[in-house]
Structure formats: structure tokens, C-alpha cells
Amino acid sequence: MNNLDLGVKIGQLELKNPLITASGTFGFGKEYGQYYDIHSLGAMTTKGITLQPREGNPPPRIVETSAGIINSVGLENPGINAFIREEIPHLQKLKVPVMINISGNKIEDYALLAQKLGKYDIDALEVNVSCPNVKQGGMNFGTQPQSVYEITKTVRENWDKTLIIKLTPNVTNIGEIALAAQEAKADALSLINTVVAMDIDIHRQRAVLGNRIGGLSGPAILPIALAMVYQVAQQVDIPLIGMGGILSGEDALKFLLAGASAVAIGTANFINPLSPLNILEEIEDYMRTNGYQSLREIIGQLK
């Protein structure tokens, strides 16, 4: 029955299917394991890790908007050392490819993070140059082709497994940034991270989020993400991981047709923990209905 070939290649990684869980929405992979066997995923991405522990932004950290949510977690994480001590042992045992999402304040941070993680049996790094919730560094890096080039190069020098650069949508020209990452030998690109956004409570006359500004995700941003994936796919030769508002198989297929080799599921996990599996099934249905054997017949095939 299931003789469909859903495999995709991201750098040196062979994913058995294109469904990846997005960074920051899937913890370190423990919580959703209660809802389904996470080995059925193509891959999982962990919450962003920094060199030093970060306590994150003051609450509230989430607000719902029309077809979207804004979050301002602010990269809360225990820091790389605690992460290695407490999470790596369990992550190394998983039989699903794991991508570690890292963030830095300075270019050297990224080098150090890659070095530290290089000692463990981990499949891929996803380098977040794009978090809009962090004042220093964070997004500023991701908006300049030059610094994206340098970060990518630095990490590349310290990491020989699969290297993915995650791009921010909050830029004038995402294509030139994608090209800079490719030139510095990134294996793949993830796009998009959240879009800078804000909500206001008119009764309290205050920003709803403790941090005022946050990042918009969910269905509201899907058409924005899709345009970026499509545009970047025309410009680079490395595989893309598309994300932004994917809730259904139809949504995921839009990204695949636009040129993404894989898709990541973020906000949808909150709505339904089983989303990644449901989306996978819907993709399989589509392939059967339309007589496709392999996902490769779909990727980038927009007419």
C-alpha cells in the first residue's frame, strides 16, 4: 500500500519524510512524545539554545491575533552547558534526526556553540540568525548579508555535519541573504522565522505582551512565507525548509510546490499535537490521488 517515496535530502541528512517540527514549538522533544511516536517525523528541531542561560521576556508572552499568534518568549533557555548535560543524552538516543537550533549575540558565540555541540552525536545545526525577540544580536545579524555570510562561514569551519541557516522575513531582500548563506556553504535554508508584530489592549492602553513587540506566526503569515520560499527557490541551489502557518496537507503542498524540500510545523502543534502526522497523511493522499510515486515529482513543480 504505502509504496510512496517521501524521502528528502537536507544536506547529509536523509529524512524519511518532509515533516519537521519547528524550533521553539516542540520543546526538546519530550512533551509531544506522549501524543504520538515522534519517530514518525522526518526530523525535529529543538528550542533555540544560546551560550549563556537566558530567562526570556516578561509575561504575557503570547497573544492571539486574526489567524495568528504573536510570541515573545525571548529565547528562554538553560544555556548550552545545561542543554548538553540534560538534553543531549536523551536527544542522542532518538532515532529521528534532530536539528539543534542555536542563537548568538556575537559571531564568536556561534563558533563556540558549534564547537561544543560538535562532540555529540547530533545530526544538524539550524542557525537562528533571525530571532526578533532579542535586543542585542538576534535579528540584526539576520538582516545583513555580510553578517549572515560570516556567521555561516564561522559555523561551517566548526561543524562538518548538516548546517542549516534560518532566515528572517523582516528584511528588504531575502534573496541576497539566502545567497550569502549559500556562498558560505550552508547546506540548506529554513524560512521563515516569525514576523515582527505587536498587539495593544485598548482598555488597559498597554501593549499586550510584556516585551511589547513579538513575532507573528500561524496562518496569517502563510502567504508571506510562501512568497519568500518561492522567491528564494528561484535564486539558490540548496534545499529549503519551508515554514510559516502550515496547518494542513494543502498548506504544506503549497510550500513543496513553491520549491521547499521539506516543511516545518510550528503553531499547528499547539492547535493539534497530531498535526504533523495528519499533514503527512494528507500529503500522501494527494500523491495517491494525483498518481505521484515520489515527493520529488512535486517539489518546486509550480507551473
Next chain:
Amino acid sequence: MNNLDLGVKIGQLELKNPLITASGTFGFGKEYGQYYDIHSLGAMTTKGITLQPREGNPPPRIVETSAGIINSVGLENPGINAFIREEIPHLQKLKVPVMINISGNKIEDYALLAQKLGKYDIDALEVNVSCPNVKQGGMNFGTQPQSVYEITKTVRENWDKTLIIKLTPNVTNIGEIALAAQEAKADALSLINTVVAMDIDIHRQRAVLGNRIGGLSGPAILPIALAMVYQVAQQVDIPLIGMGGILSGEDALKFLLAGASAVAIGTANFINPLSPLNILEEIEDYMRTNGYQSLREIIGQLK
């Protein structure tokens, strides 16, 4: 009863209330006149005009997304000469302030447009440096502080009434562009125009829009627009006209609290032609409930 002071000042214009209809969603002011007396508006903005007639993009030109619409009209318009011949006579007679939205392919276009329009009894120019649906010029102008500075300066030299620059959200740093427009003596800024976006029909495996790429508007982009208005309000001293997804009085009040002196209503007109009036009423209710006499007590008052 109605002793509320809703007046706001945009450049030399005194608007009796902050409700403006957004460019491209209100034609040249004729169509919606059947639904209500457009003199109850604070002001109206006309569809973008260019030097030469433009036939616009191939259909389909609109698609609905989650809480948003993408349009790819592509600045269809009869050109400035036909506009002056056929629309100006009627626009000059209106007793509601009229803002003429203009777009160009080259910097000189803007100068010429301003010169031609300068001869008529028109209240304000809204200079669109930001249309994402036009290949040459259009958005490229709006993404560079230097060219925004030059366009603004050129128009300023040819136009001594109220001058508004309309900014695009598709940039890395909207603040520096806002500052460039202010430095070149813009009287006010409109933000935001639509966000670059795309939709795909997975059955036909084609982009839904004839032009593939279009601009996203509607509630989906409200939080993005709000963040930009808030950020720009911190940086410039000239008044802002906030827009992007406003459907209700509550939405409008968010923009006012964030620092906009007026708001423009675009997509909401399509849903309910009476939206601007309803929104105005809801603002008045809010003022009464909270004991405000004047809109100035609200503008930019986010705590």
C-alpha cells in the same frame, strides 16, 4: 451630545475626524457615495495614478487567505491626463479632503505628477513609493532611504500643499526610511502598504494570481502594521496615518494609541461599505465611555 473633538491635523489639512479611506480600495470616490455620504469621512484617498495609463496585471487579481486578501491589481489606472480630465472636476467639488495617491517609475515621474496636479484645487498628495505589484520602480524606491529622500525632496519642490509619503512594510528598517522622508520635508507618513505575498492552487499547481505575487492586506497584517506604526512613531515627529487590517473601532484605536494621528480603511470597505462610519462611531463610544473630550488625549498615549 456630540461635543467630542475628533479633529486631527495632517500637514496643512484639518480633518474633522481621523477616518480616511485607503488608496486603491475606494476608486475615485464615486462608488461608495451610493452607500453613504462620503462627506462624513475625515478624508478620502484615490486609487494610485501614474504618468502613463497602465492596464494592470492579468487576472485573477485577488485571492482570499486566512484573515487576509492578496491583490495584484498592478496599479491599473487611466494615467494622469485622463485622470485630470475625468476625475478632477468631480473631486474638486467634494467637500471632503481628497488625497491623490501617485506612483512613478522614475524620480522625475513624481516631479511631473506633482507639477500637473499642482494646478488643481486638491488637498494633499500621498506618494506611493511602495507598490509591490509593479516590477520597475514601485517597491524598489520605497526600500531605500536614499531614494525615498530624493522622491520626497523632488515632490516637495513641486508641491506646497500637504505631502504624505506612503511607506512599504517590506523593508528591514522602516524607521530609517521614515526618517529620510521626514528629513526631506514630508508633512506626514502613511503606513503600511501591502505585504508581499503569494498563494498557490495545489490542484492546478499554479500560483492563484495571474501575477503570481501580490500584496497582502486585511486583519492578518494588522499586528505587523501596528508594530511598524509604533516603532516609527518613536522615531519621527510628523503625523502618521496608520493602516493595515483595520475592521473595527478597537482596531483603529490600537493604531491611534500606538501613535497614528489618523487611520485608513482599506479591505474593510469590501466587507462592509459602511465600515468607516461604524468605526468612527465605535471610536466615539470609546471616548465617551472613557471620558475623553478630544482624540488628542488618545493619540500616542500607549503606556
Next chain:
Amino acid sequence: MEEWLRVKSHRQIGNKIFCMAMESSKISQMAHSGQFIHLLCGKEYGALLRRPFSLSSIDKKKQEISIIYRVQGKGTQSLCRMEEGDKIHALGPLGQGFFLNPTYKNIAVVGGGMGIAPLMEIIKYYGGRARVYLGFGEQPIEIEEIKKYTGEISITVEKGNLGKKGFVTAGLAEQWKEKPPEIVYSCGPRSMMKEVASICEKLDISCQVSMEERMGCGVGACLVCSCKTKKKDQKNLYSRVCKEGPVYWREEVIWDE
């Protein structure tokens, strides 16, 4: 014009196809055959914009209008949950309707699928003077209703066996050559209308078609509903389906796209 309409009856008349009659004191009085209303269908399924529907019946005396529609996406899914007594907000009547002429003795109507909707009023108007050609995918609808007004109906289906097998346009040229109608009215898939227009052009028969395009405002203000046309008096190549349309003379439409 805008009006809150009260649903008077709402019934299923085919696979996913519904007919909804609404009380209307204003729109019903102004509406002309071929015009449409722009309905706020409800937000249950997330529809944001209004949806355009042709008036399938206009009863000025009973102050009632009807639409016939197929459930397709978010808007029509919400619409089909409307129940008798519910209110729905409409803009309308909108657009240019059909050219009707009381002196015509012999007209033809060619409808495909849901294209039947705006043609119903024409059939009522011309009654026995109308020859009706209808094409469906599988299941014909409203046939009994039409038979009340005219006996001359020819039904074609692409599959199934509730009519002739094939396309509705097959054989039209021959029939019309023999007995040319004074005018042909057509609504349905673009390819069908293109074929009808081309037959009429060859036979030099007047023909009106009702075009569809995705709409924003529905009232002429946003320019998203463009159809390529060559109206002589128009400066723009594109015309607004909601304002200059949805009904066009066959020679106005630029078909090849």
C-alpha cells in the same frame, strides 16, 4: 444599495447545490435579469470577503429574490448553514444585466452547470419563445422548474445518463444555421461560453455572456475583477466584471487568455 435579506426558504436541489429565496423589499424592486448580489456569507468558516451570486429569480410582487449556488469553499459552506428566518446582508443589485427585448420571438439560452442561475429569469421572461440548451457534469438541476416556462429543452451531460452524452455546444452550429435565434444568452464555464460566442460570430447571431471573476468590493472601487475586453469607448483593456459586467456582448470579450 444595501439590504438585510430574510431567508424565506432554503432547499437542496442537487449534489451540493442549493436554492435560497430571500425577502427583499428594496433589491427586488430594482433588480434586472442578469444582475447579481454581493453577500456577506458569514464567518463560521473564515470567509472574509463577500461572495457574488447571480439572481436566479426576481419577484417584484412577492418582494422576493433567489439565488442558486453550489457549495464550493468557505463562503458557500457558511451560506448553506443559513436557515429560514436568518438575516443576510447584501449589496445589490449590482452590475449590468441582460438585454431583453419583448419583440424577440425566438431566442436561445445556453447554460453550463451553475451557469443556469442567471438564465432562469431569461427563460421565464421569454417563456415558449426560448430554446434552452443545458450542459451538466453529471446531474441536471432545475429542469422541472424550466419546463414550467418552455418545452424546448435539450440536456447534455458529460457523464451519467440523464441526458445526451457530450458537450452542450455540440450540434448548436447546425441547429442555429437552420433556424437562427435572434439572440443567444449564455452562462457557464469560460470554455463553453467561448465556444458559444464563436458559433454566434460565425453565424452572425447576437449573443450575450455572463462572465465570472473573483471580486473584492463588487461595486467598481477596487479593480480586481478585471476581464479582458475591447469595448470601443473604453480606455482600459480591462473592464470591471462587477460594474461593466457581468453581462457582456460576445464581441466585447477577449477570449484567448
Next chain:
Amino acid sequence: MEEWLRVKSHRQIGNKIFCMAMESSKISQMAHSGQFIHLLCGKEYGALLRRPFSLSSIDKKKQEISIIYRVQGKGTQSLCRMEEGDKIHALGPLGQGFFLNPTYKNIAVVGGGMGIAPLMEIIKYYGGRARVYLGFGEQPIEIEEIKKYTGEISITVEKGNLGKKGFVTAGLAEQWKEKPPEIVYSCGPRSMMKEVASICEKLDISCQVSMEERMGCGVGACLVCSCKTKKKDQKNLYSRVCKEGPVYWREEVIWDE
């Protein structure tokens, strides 16, 4: 755990306040007083995320759980349209519940407004051993229900005349000084719980509070539901209300924010 729950009864018990009982074969068996479920409320009004609700009743024998909620925004508006027989999807039971001790003879419960919901099960558990203090804006709810389990209820309202006038926390210090409860359970507005915690601190009484914070996943994966805490074994200042909470010991919470 996830489960489709069948609505068994759904009734209004106050101004905009509803009680919904649901059939649950799985969650009901695992649930502990103070835990919550994360409900997909329906999209009619555009709610995207799930909404968290404390379990106000857990009946393992009848395989039934209930929630008491107030209609506030999009999610609860959709929720209140659910009818008997409808199904609703839940994650749960989630979070850490209350510390219950069968040997306690004298406990106190302080609830404010909707904060009453998670306290109902505690009152049932301790029965006559519970002294119950409830504060409402105007209209008390569930009083008759509570009286089935304990006679010691004190009701305070901010306005109206269905109870003592004032804040529920007024006079507590004096009463507890005289006859200190072995533990105090509290849920309600933050300022109220802060006051209760501070009274308990002064009198050295154990106290648990149930905190609220806006949630994303509800299962510990997204870190949006942070509450400032000082748990000793924790590296982070913030703790996840959905995982480490919603019930905390009073000394864990950092109140001043």
C-alpha cells in the same frame, strides 16, 4: 493524553457563566483536583489556539468531568454554543494539581470570581472540614452546590447585596489567627491570591494558589506561559504554568510584577 469529549450537559449558572459536563473515559480516570484541560473551542469566532480550563468536577465513576467558565472572548463564545451531544477535543489532564491530605481536619478555601472552578473539587474532597470564603463582583455562583458539601461559607461581593460588602480577604487574618487552617487553597485574581499568600506567610500557614497565564501548547513545549517563580531546584526564574503549575505553593511565586 488527548480525548474527544461528548457534551453531556451545558447550562448557564450566572451572568455569562456556564457549566459544561462532558463524558470522558480517559481524562476523568487520570485527573486530579486542580489540573486543567486544554480545549479546542471551535473556530466560529476565529479562535485559533486551545483554551485552558480547570476541572471543576471529576467523577471517575460516572466517567465525567466538568468545567465552569465565563464567556469572555472568541474561544469561550464558540464554546458556549456547544450543545448536548456535540464533541469537543481536549488535551489533559494537564499540569500539577493541588496537594490533598486526607488527615487534614481544618482547611480553608479562598476563591474569587471564576477562581471558584478548581476549588469545587477541593470542597467536595474535604467536605465539612472546609471553611469556604468566596468573593464575587456582584453575583455569587454555585453556592447551592457548595452547600451540599459544607456549611461554612462566607460570601463577599464588591457591589450588590447578595453577600457581605467588600473584599473576600478582609478579616481573614483575624479569623485565621484565632483558628488557623492547616492549609489554604486559593484561586482568583492575582491581587487576591497575593493577599491570601501574604496573610498565610505572616501566620505561617501552608498555602497553595492556582495561577493563570496565557498559553500556547499547554503541554510544556513552547515556554509562553511563564510565571515568575523561585522554586529551589529550578535553573530558570520562570516556570511553566502549564507544566510546573498551575498550582504552586505560595512561597514559590514571585508576586511583585
